[in-house]
Amino acid sequence: MLRTGALSTAAETAGRRADLPAESHSKSRTNARTAPLLDKATAAYLGLAIGDALGATVEFLTPNEIRQQHGVHRELSGGGWLHLQAGRVTDDTTMSLALGEAILASGGVDAQAVAAALDAWMRSKPVDIGHTVRRNLIHFRDTGNPEAVACEHDAGNGAAMRTLPVALASYGQAAATTILGSRAQAHVTHHNALSDAACETLIFMVQDFLAGHDAGWVREQHVATLLREQPLFAFARKRRDNPSGYIVETMQAVLQAFFATSSFEECLLEVVNRGGDADTTGAIAGMLAGARYGLQAIPERWLGALDPAIRQHCTRQAAALLALSQAGAP
Ligand code: MG
Numbered sequence: 467m468l469r470t471g472a473l474s475t476a477a478e479t480a481g482r483r484a485d486l487p488a489e490s491h492s493k494s495r496t497n498a499r500t501a502p503l504l505d506k507a508t509a510a511y512l513g514l515a516i517g518d519a520l521g522a523t524v525e526f527l528t529p530n531e532i533r534q535q536h537g538v539h540r541e542l543s544g545g546g547w548l549h550l551q552a553g554r555v556t557d558d559t560t561m562s563l564a565l566g567e568a569i570l571a572s573g574g575v576d577a578q579a580v581a582a583a584l585d586a587w588m589r590s591k592p593v594d595i596g597h598t599v600r601r602n603l604i605h606f607r608d609t610g611n612p613e614a615v616a617c618e619h620d621a622g623n624g625a626a627m628r629t630l631p632v633a634l635a636s637y638g639q640a641a642a643t644t645i646l647g648s649r650a651q652a653h654v655t656h657h658n659a660l661s662d663a664a665c666e667t668l669i670f671m672v673q674d675f676l677a678g679h680d681a682g683w684v685r686e687q688h689v690a691t692l693l694r695e696q697p698l699f700a701f702a703r704k705r706r707d708n709p710s711g712y713i714v715e716t717m718q719a720v721l722q723a724f725f726a727t728s729s730f731e732e733c734l735l736e737v738v739n740r741g742g743d744a745d746t747t748g749a750i751a752g753m754l755a756g757a758r759y760g761l762q763a764i765p766e767r768w769l770g771a772l773d774p775a776i777r778q779h780c781t782r783q784a785a786a787l788l789a790l791s792q793a794g795a796p
């Protein structure tokens with residue numbers, strides 16, 4: 467049911483930029499309407515992975531520790547507490563890809579399929595996994611119920627960091643449909659109102675950047691709504707350094723960095739050098755910045771350093787999820 471055609475042609479163009487010098491003849495064959503959309507969707511996915519890989523080096527460090535060890539941390543250099551090879555990503559990216567594959571296989575967001583896919587992901591021995599994710603996936607194994615029990619303490623960032631596949635698959639769908647899809651995936655591991663609010667805000671922000679809206683409009687539409695409905699997320703006053711995995715702190719650091727900067731690179735450097743849960747703030751900020759600024763804004767040195775298999779998977783999946791959205795699902 468996936469429609470290919472113009473979208474896949476544009477995907478090849480977008481993917482090639484990561485692998486080869488730009489080929490102008492293939493660009494000229496892309497559909498003028500879908501190319502910018504696919505460019506931004508691909509940039510959002512590559513931004514997520516790059517932010518994850520960049521931030522992983524300094525995850526759990528304080529800003530002072532980062533300054534002492536790295537000056538300004540600015541390269542996909544690996545290391546960190548996970549001892550990663552340069553360019554490797556963590557759970558933020560690999561869970562997103564697992565979720566995206568489940569959405570593609572089901573033709574939409576099916577909670578049971580998502581839970582099974584995330585459970586299979588956990589069995590694959592990922593390099594890292596959050597404890598709320600682990601606990602609720604074990605609950606799924608024990609009960610077969612893909613919806614975790616609602617819990618006010620499960621306000622971690624583990625569902626929000628993997629929202630991108632839902633944003634892409636539900637692009638152009640009714641907001642209510644998008645929210646249903648977001649909650650179906652999120653509640654597998656995080657059944658929590660703060661997590662839901664963050665997930666939905668991020669999805670609508672990404673979708674509006676894909677649609678061509680600017681940052682001021684997106685902030686007025688979606689960030690203002692988040693702050694009105696969940697005032698805990700207020701981020702204007704105090705600088706959020708060293709953000710924890712609590713979704714409120716994650717979002718505060720991301721939104722501060724995102725709205726205080728005016729390029730993809732500046733945004734990612736600003737957020738990961740705050741330390742704390744830096745792979746996840748990097749991933750979320752990278753997703754937003756990719757959707758906002760597009761592929762041309764991603765530094766070549768970061769695209770070149772990113773794990774090639776991950777780069778290809780993100781590029782391919784972004785196109786397939788967008789094609790699914792055009793086919794009318796979820
Ligand atoms: Mg991680």
Ligand code: MG
Pocket residue numbers: 525743744745746
């Ligand atoms: Mg993290």
